[in-house]
Amino acid sequence: AQSVSQHNHHVILSEAASLELGCNYSYGGTVNLFWYVQYPGQHLQLLLKYFSGDPLVKGIKGFEAEFIKSKFSFNLRKPSVQWSDTAEYFCALGQGGQNFVFGPGTRLSVLP
Amino acid sequence: NAGVTQTPKFRVLKTGQSMTLLCAQDMNHEYMYWYRQDPGMGLRLIHYSVGEGTTAKGEVPDGYNVSRLKKQNFLLGLESAAPSQTSVYFCASSNLETQYFGPGTRLLVL
Numbered sequence: 001a002q003s004v005s006q007h008n009h010h011v012i013l014s015e016a017a018s019l020e021l022g023c024n025y026s027y028g029g030t031v032n033l034f035w036y037v038q039y040p041g042q043h044l045q046l047l048l049k050y051f052s053g054d055p056l057v058k059g060i061k062g063f064e065a066e067f068i069k070s071k072f073s074f075n076l077r078k079p080s081v082q083w084s085d086t087a088e089y090f091c092a093l094g095q096g097g098q099n100f101v102f103g104p105g106t107r108l109s110v111l112p
Numbered sequence: 113n114a115g116v117t118q119t120p121k122f123r124v125l126k127t128g129q130s131m132t133l134l135c136a137q138d139m140n141h142e143y144m145y146w147y148r149q150d151p152g153m154g155l156r157l158i159h160y161s162v163g164e165g166t167t168a169k170g171e172v173p174d175g176y177n178v179s180r181l182k183k184q185n186f187l188l189g190l191e192s193a194a195p196s197q198t199s200v201y202f203c204a205s206s207n208l209e210t211q212y213f214g215p216g217t218r219l220l221v222l
Contacts, residue, residue: 009152032209043202044155044213051209090154092211100145100211104154 002027004093004103012109013081021076021106023065023091032094033074035065038105039087047089050074061085083112114138116214118203124220125193133188133217135203143206144186145170146178148199149216155202161186193221 007022025031032051036044048059055067065076074091091103116137125131135144142163147155147170157170161180175197177189186205190197198221203214 034210036213043215044204046210046212049210094209094211100157100206102147102155104152 002031002093002095002099002101004091004101006089006091006103006106008106009104010107010109012111014111015083016080017110019076019078019081019085019108021089021091021108023074023076023103024072025074025091025093025101026072027093027095029095033065033067034092034094035059035063035074035076036090036092036102037087038090044090047076081108081110083110086110116203116205116212118201118214118217120217121215122218122220124222125190126222127194129193130189130191131193131219132190133201133203133219135186135188135205135214136184137186137203137205137212138184139205139207139212140183141205141207141212142183143208144180145204145206145211146176146186146188147202147204148172148197149202150199158188158201193219195221197221 003026034049035047050057050067058064088105090105094100119134145160146158156172159178161167164183167178179187201217204211
């Protein structure tokens with residue numbers, strides 16, 4: 001069965017620091033990978049997604065993620081975080097249709 | 113184009129009461145889902161539907177029922193609410209590639 005793990009439960013950074021959130025998945029077949037963001041009190045919004053092609057994916061708000069097939073990883077990065085990036089971040093794996101699996105989430109707190 | 117909408121936004125129930133949560137989408141998506149979100153546990157799939165008139169169990173279906181009588185609507189029912197069902201419920205729809213989420217319903221069962 002497929003699964004998604006996220007290494008960090010809570011990350012605290014100062015503004016302008018660089019961010020990397022880990023995501024690993026377990027599945028042997030072709031997968032689609034996603035990062036969603038949930039701002040406090042809001043619903044999940046899509047940050048970026050990878051289906052195929054260039055393994056370095058750029059999303060909204062300056063975020064990017066790199067798919068490394070050999071490591072089963074899809075880490076999220078941002079070179080310089082802002083206070084407004086404070087949110088919870090979810091990595092997800094999809095195979096289309098009903099097969100979407102979410103990681104437990106990483107809470108990011110950015111200190112002004 | 114409203115995307116995915118959910119009603120109500122917030123509800124308080126007493127143990128044993130019943131209620132229905134409504135999800136609506138205007139993107140003509142075939143797939144719809146109900147998740148619950150609890151602290152430290154991410155999103156867990158309750159039930160899903162692959163098209164009008166179909167439903168299937170997800171990871172945590174017990175205590176919930178669903179119906180998909182119309183393509184655009186997906187209803188989640190609690191027949192006899194329990195405190196363990198206190199949670200935030202999210203509906204989503206999918207075009208087979210990407211899921212789009214509603215704003216959530218916060219449910220408190222006393």
